[in-house]
Amino acid sequence: MKTVKAFIERGSDGTYGVYIDLEDNTLNYGIHGEGKSAKEALEDFKASYQQMKAFYNELGKKFVEAEFNYYYDLPSFLSYYSNILSLAGLERLTGINQGQLSHYATGYRKPSKKTVEKIEQKLHKFAEDIQQIAFI
Structure with a gap:
């Protein structure tokens, strides 16, 4: 299983996004997540990963399994962990x-x-x- 960087950032419109490192060619697909909170964006990102996996399986294409190391910008970190x-x-x-x-x-x-x-x-x-x- 490959390890890939994923970035969690707050956008200028106040929404959050999660995306993989675009410089990293480890994966043969791209995924991202969006949401009104960091938590929601992270959940969407994980759902996108599962959807992409199912899609590749449907097509009979090789899917590169990945674990993600998450990198937060400060507003996203504070939002995600605000209940803790x-x-x-x-x-x-x-x-x-x-x-x-x-x-x-x-x-x-x-x-x-x-x-x-x-x-x-x-x-x-x-x-x-x-x-x-x-x-x-």
Whole structure:
């Protein structure tokens, strides 16, 4: 099974899209997903994958199976995980003000590359810490 990058991004119209890396020629097909939320777009993307698989099967063509590594823009990440990670929690984790995070989530403001890297590093460190947890 091949591993392919898929990008989740918020569009200027407020909708979300998921698409595969157009520079990657691993797959012999293209798929994408759309939705009013990151979650909806991701579900549509996964449905498109299954539909394409069925279509290739119908035609008797070889279908390249794939796993996807998802890459989020910051508004899409904040939208997708908003029911798990509050802005208050993210502020405590990253040191970035809730108001600023809210502006990033809504697309009102765009974070600098340095800010995106800071958030990503803090989230990865938090994930490492969580991974160490063991209950007795």
